[in-house]
Amino acid sequence: MAAQQHCDSLWIGADIVTLRDGRYHTIKQGFIAVTDDKIVAIGPQAEAASLQATTTHQLAGGIVTPGLIDCHTHLIYGGDRSAEFEQRLNGVSYSEIAAQGGGILSTVQATRNASVAELVSSARQRLAHLLAEGVTTVEIKSGYGLSLDAELRMLLAARQLGEQERVDVVTTCLAAHAVPPEFRDNAEGWITLICEQILPQAQALGLIDAVDAFCEHLAFSPAQVEQVFQAAQRLGLPVKLHAEQLSALGGSGLAARYAALSADHLEYATEADVAAMAASGTVAVLLPGAFYLLREKQSPPVALFRRYGVPMALASDSNPGTSPALSLRLMLNMGCTLFGLTPEEALAGVTIHAAQALGLAQSQGSLEVGKIANFVHWPLAHPAELAYWLGGTLPCHTVYRGVIR
Numbered sequence: 001m002a003a004q005q006h007c008d009s010l011w012i013g014a015d016i017v018t019l020r021d022g023r024y025h026t027i028k029q030g031f032i033a034v035t036d037d038k039i040v041a042i043g044p045q046a047e048a049a050s051l052q053a054t055t056t057h058q059l060a061g062g063i064v065t066p067g068l069i070d071c072h073t074h075l076i077y078g079g080d081r082s083a084e085f086e087q088r089l090n091g092v093s094y095s096e097i098a099a100q101g102g103g104i105l106s107t108v109q110a111t112r113n114a115s116v117a118e119l120v121s122s123a124r125q126r127l128a129h130l131l132a133e134g135v136t137t138v139e140i141k142s143g144y145g146l147s148l149d150a151e152l153r154m155l156l157a158a159r160q161l162g163e164q165e166r167v168d169v170v171t172t173c174l175a176a177h178a179v180p181p182e183f184r185d186n187a188e189g190w191i192t193l194i195c196e197q198i199l200p201q202a203q204a205l206g207l208i209d210a211v212d213a214f215c216e217h218l219a220f221s222p223a224q225v226e227q228v229f230q231a232a233q234r235l236g237l238p239v240k241l242h243a244e245q246l247s248a249l250g251g252s253g254l255a256a257r258y259a260a261l262s263a264d265h266l267e268y269a270t271e272a273d274v275a276a277m278a279a280s281g282t283v284a285v286l287l288p289g290a291f292y293l294l295r296e297k298q299s300p301p302v303a304l305f306r307r308y309g310v311p312m313a314l315a316s317d318s319n320p321g322t323s324p325a326l327s328l329r330l331m332l333n334m335g336c337t338l339f340g341l342t343p344e345e346a347l348a349g350v351t352i353h354a355a356q357a358l359g360l361a362q363s364q365g366s367l368e369v370g371k372i373a374n375f376v377h378w379p380l381a382h383p384a385e386l387a388y389w390l391g392g393t394l395p396c397h398t399v400y401r402g403v404i405r
């Protein structure tokens with residue numbers, strides 16, 4: 001290192017868990033040097049002697065991890081479904097709830113009735129929980145508007161939230177989430193509207209970073225999803241897919257054919273799906289919150305993902321119906337307990353592999369020179385504690401783009 005290299009800030013006094021290559025790769029008693037919003041040097045503290053920092057932050061032990069990344073959420077929506085949760089546990093059936101206008105359509109109604117400011121405000125309260133536990137990047141999907149106007153308003157709300165809060169927000173258009181009531185017997189008509197109007201307009205307004213769909217018997221067929229993917233491809237937008245959550249339709253294989261960033265859920269993915277994902281570099285995003293709430297029995301094929309070298313991410317899937325999650329850290333425990341991930345795999349799943357699922361692995365997700373200075377200081381002895389503790393609030397300090405948040 002050149003003598004007297006200067007940096008804006010220097011962080012010393014803790015172990016640095018870098019997550020390079022998806023492993024802990026811990027630097028005992030390390031340092032991180034930051035200039036502007038980038039990491040300019042990192043290593044054992046003994047090597048920091050030649051650094052001149054404008055500000056030096058002496059940490060009192062503990063560990064530093066990359067900022068956490070929640071790569072799959074539905075954080076923007078109107079209302080909530082706690083009353084429906086209570087009804088179901090009082091023995092009211094799904095079909096009775098649906099007949100009363102419950103289920104996803106009640107969220108669609110509440111979302112359509114909310115202003116952009118109201119959508120931002122309610123999502124901000126949920127986001128605050130994620131930020132308090134070290135999240136520095138969050139993906140947010142549309143998909144509860146289910147009309148041209150309401151889908152654009154959801155995406156605008158997500159963009160505004162990212163501008164107002166100190167967090168990176170990545171947006172995804174999930175108009176192909178469900179068939180809106182206006183298209184009840186005309187799913188094809190809705191797919192056409194998505195392809196010909198919603199995606200092009202959202203793209204022209206700069207509101208979307210990626211395109212998603214829900215491939216399932218109760219949602220859209222692989223052929224319908226493929227139309228959406230082709231429209232995304234024409235617009236130069238990357239795709240991802242809710243696939244193989246409740247049955248095996250080959251959605252993840254389809255996603256792989258379109259070089260999808262990720263295929264998400266995947267409880268019913270087959271070996272052929274996994275092989276296709278490995279070949280296309282598609283990340284497996286596992287969502288234990290929905291698995292838990294729906295009391296699913298079939299786990300995603302973690303052993304196959306390992307064998308084929310498919311990177312696994314974990315996300316909150318925060319949504320009002322199947323995963324009203326307010327904690328990404330709880331998902332680390334669920335990923336380990338329900339799916340058998342190791343704590344190291346779980347942490348990689350909310351850092352470097354989550355970054356890869358968002359197409360951001362070049363700039364985020366691990367602590368390496370040249371990456372954005374997003375990191376979290378935890379007063380913990382070992383990173384496995386992040387997956388070990390059930391609930392509670394672990395005190396932490398977050399640095400977002402080089403500045404304490």
Ligand SMILES: [Zn+2]
Nearest residue numbers: 072074242317
């Ligand atoms: Zn989802």
